[in-house]
Amino acid sequence: xxxxxxxxxxxxxxxxxxxxxxxxxxxxxxxxxxxxxxxxxxxxxxxxxxxxxxxxxxxxxxxxxxxxxxxxxxxxxxxxxxxxxxxxxxxxxxxxxxxxxxxxxxxxxxxxxxxxxxxxxxxxx
Numbered sequence: 001x002x003x004x005x006x007x008x009x010x011x012x013x014x015x016x017x018x019x020x021x022x023x024x025x026x027x028x029x030x031x032x033x034x035x036x037x038x039x040x041x042x043x044x045x046x047x048x049x050x051x052x053x054x055x056x057x058x059x060x061x062x063x064x065x066x067x068x069x070x071x072x073x074x075x076x077x078x079x080x081x082x083x084x085x086x087x088x089x090x091x092x093x094x095x096x097x098x099x100x101x102x103x104x105x106x107x108x109x110x111x112x113x114x115x116x117x118x119x120x121x122x123x124x125x
Contacts, residue, residue, distance in 0.1 A: 008034065008071040016063040016082045021053045024067050028078065031069040035076065035120060044103035045118055049078055051096035052114035056082030074120055075105075081113035 012027045014020040025046045032042045053065055063083035070077040088096070100107050106117035 010069040012067040014065050016056060016058045016061065016065040018054065018057050018059060020065065021050055021057065024049050024053045024065070024080065027067060028069060031071060031076070034071055041118065045078070048100045048103040048116050049080065051099045052080045052116060055088055055093050055096045055114065056080060056112065057087065058083040058085060059087050076118045076120060078116040079113060084112040
């Protein structure tokens with residue numbers, strides 16, 4: 001982990017395969033321990049990162065899933081990048097987006113990435 005002024009950053013790279021998505025959840029859990037987020041907020045974030053990562057997996061390729069976790073004074077930023085072509089069906093991707101929208105404060109979709117933001121209240125820092 002590297003520490004910058006007011007920010008802690010963790011980066012994780014795993015194969016972009018479904019069986020490795022659990023590692024993104026474990027890394028997120030470790031980062032959340034640095035905050036005082038409530039258990040239900042952590043559960044929501046774990047669900048959101050699972051959906052974001054699952055939407056980028058590509059079973060049967062050598063592609064990588066890159067995850068970044070940035071803890072700022074006022075927010076937690078999660079970035080997941082992977083192959084632009086996913087093997088997840090359009091229906092599953094649509095459901096994943098609905099779950100993400102319901103569980104984070106901000107989100108942004110790129111061609112091959114998803115950025116999620118959870119705001120921290122002063123007591124959660």
